[in-house]
Amino acid sequence: xxxxxxxxxxxxxxxxxxxxxxxxxxxxxxxxxxxxxxxxxxxxxxxxxxxxxxxxxxxxxxxxxxxxxxxxxxxxxxxxxxxxxxxxxxxxxxxxxxxxxxxxxxxxxxxxxxxxxxxxxxxxxxxxxxxxxxxxxxxxxxxxxxxxxxxxxxxxxxxxxxxxxxxxxxxxxxxxxxxxxxxxxxxxxxxxxxxxxxxxxxxxxxxxxxxxxxxxxxxxxxxxxxxxxxxxxxxxxxxxxxxxxxxxxxxxxxxxxxxxxxxxxxxxxxxxxxxxxxxxxxxxxxxxxxxxxxxxxxxxxxxxxxxxxxxxxxxxxxxxxxxxxxxxxxxxxxxxxxxxxxxxxxxxxxxxxx
Numbered sequence: 001x002x003x004x005x006x007x008x009x010x011x012x013x014x015x016x017x018x019x020x021x022x023x024x025x026x027x028x029x030x031x032x033x034x035x036x037x038x039x040x041x042x043x044x045x046x047x048x049x050x051x052x053x054x055x056x057x058x059x060x061x062x063x064x065x066x067x068x069x070x071x072x073x074x075x076x077x078x079x080x081x082x083x084x085x086x087x088x089x090x091x092x093x094x095x096x097x098x099x100x101x102x103x104x105x106x107x108x109x110x111x112x113x114x115x116x117x118x119x120x121x122x123x124x125x126x127x128x129x130x131x132x133x134x135x136x137x138x139x140x141x142x143x144x145x146x147x148x149x150x151x152x153x154x155x156x157x158x159x160x161x162x163x164x165x166x167x168x169x170x171x172x173x174x175x176x177x178x179x180x181x182x183x184x185x186x187x188x189x190x191x192x193x194x195x196x197x198x199x200x201x202x203x204x205x206x207x208x209x210x211x212x213x214x215x216x217x218x219x220x221x222x223x224x225x226x227x228x229x230x231x232x233x234x235x236x237x238x239x240x241x242x243x244x245x246x247x248x249x250x251x252x253x254x255x256x257x258x259x260x261x262x263x264x265x266x267x268x269x270x271x272x273x274x275x276x277x278x279x280x281x282x283x284x285x286x287x288x289x290x291x292x293x294x295x296x297x298x299x300x301x302x303x304x305x306x307x308x309x310x311x312x313x314x315x316x317x318x319x320x321x322x323x324x325x326x327x328x329x330x331x332x333x334x335x336x337x338x339x340x341x342x343x344x345x346x347x348x349x350x351x352x353x354x
Contacts, residue, residue, distance in 0.1 A: 021284040027260035029268040035060030038111040055259040057085035062111045066092030066103035094121045094154030102166045105156030116178045117162040117268045119155045125197040125333030151200035178266040183224040188301045210272035221273035223265040225254045253279045261285045
């Protein structure tokens, strides 16, 4: 069981009605409600999406996966079926409208309805925005818009289609029509290393806030899940070593808790529509009601999520930094000590000057 000791959580006043800590047990309290429901998930061939698909399938849901990684999606479907579940998949580039149409049509053809939609597909920032590159003619080169296209335009497509397909064949009082959007702590705070990614995640938070009243009127609840750093392929394989060294010592959010938060958001009553679920570190999930999306919550989030920028000392911190640095640079003994010293000096400089 993951630690959820609220007394150990510092930097956030969780006494308010709109900023509620949720234990792991609470997150799974209503899992049986998704039994037999049809869940459409984008980007579920790997990472958080794949584990989310497995989480819903273990609770009895029927899974439909859309991903550009067809072999990965097929492996996910095979694993679900091997465990006694029902699943299907299709190649889907979320930036292509027709691909997303095909994903939702597959769900209707295979299972007859759509009950829950998880807009999970996303990508990190794969270039340095502050570095202007040039074409052979000496003119500045157009920057990649892939994060915008996947993380924002793709989510808009998913939600636009969801509001139609969730109501196909739905009864008038079905409480299980849900849209869950994967945001980030970057939805709430800035980061000068990944400004375009931050922009996309601010955008999806604004989208959820704006659409909630209209969707709620149709009986569809919407929520956004906002994890901090999580141990995913983006962190392990994509981010450059320098950026990963900057994160040395940070308490990562467990992917299993992220998937549990997604399940919780999909399975609770419609009165919680419009909520955000903040996973600020390795502590509990905080549910923030739509009424509390205001300055006070931004202050609480800033205190908690940016706490690691304060000076940190102690053997536990040094041990965690050493573990993280060795994992990045792959060295031991004297070289490791030197790498740790350099990393700690760099992170101290970065956190003073951010």
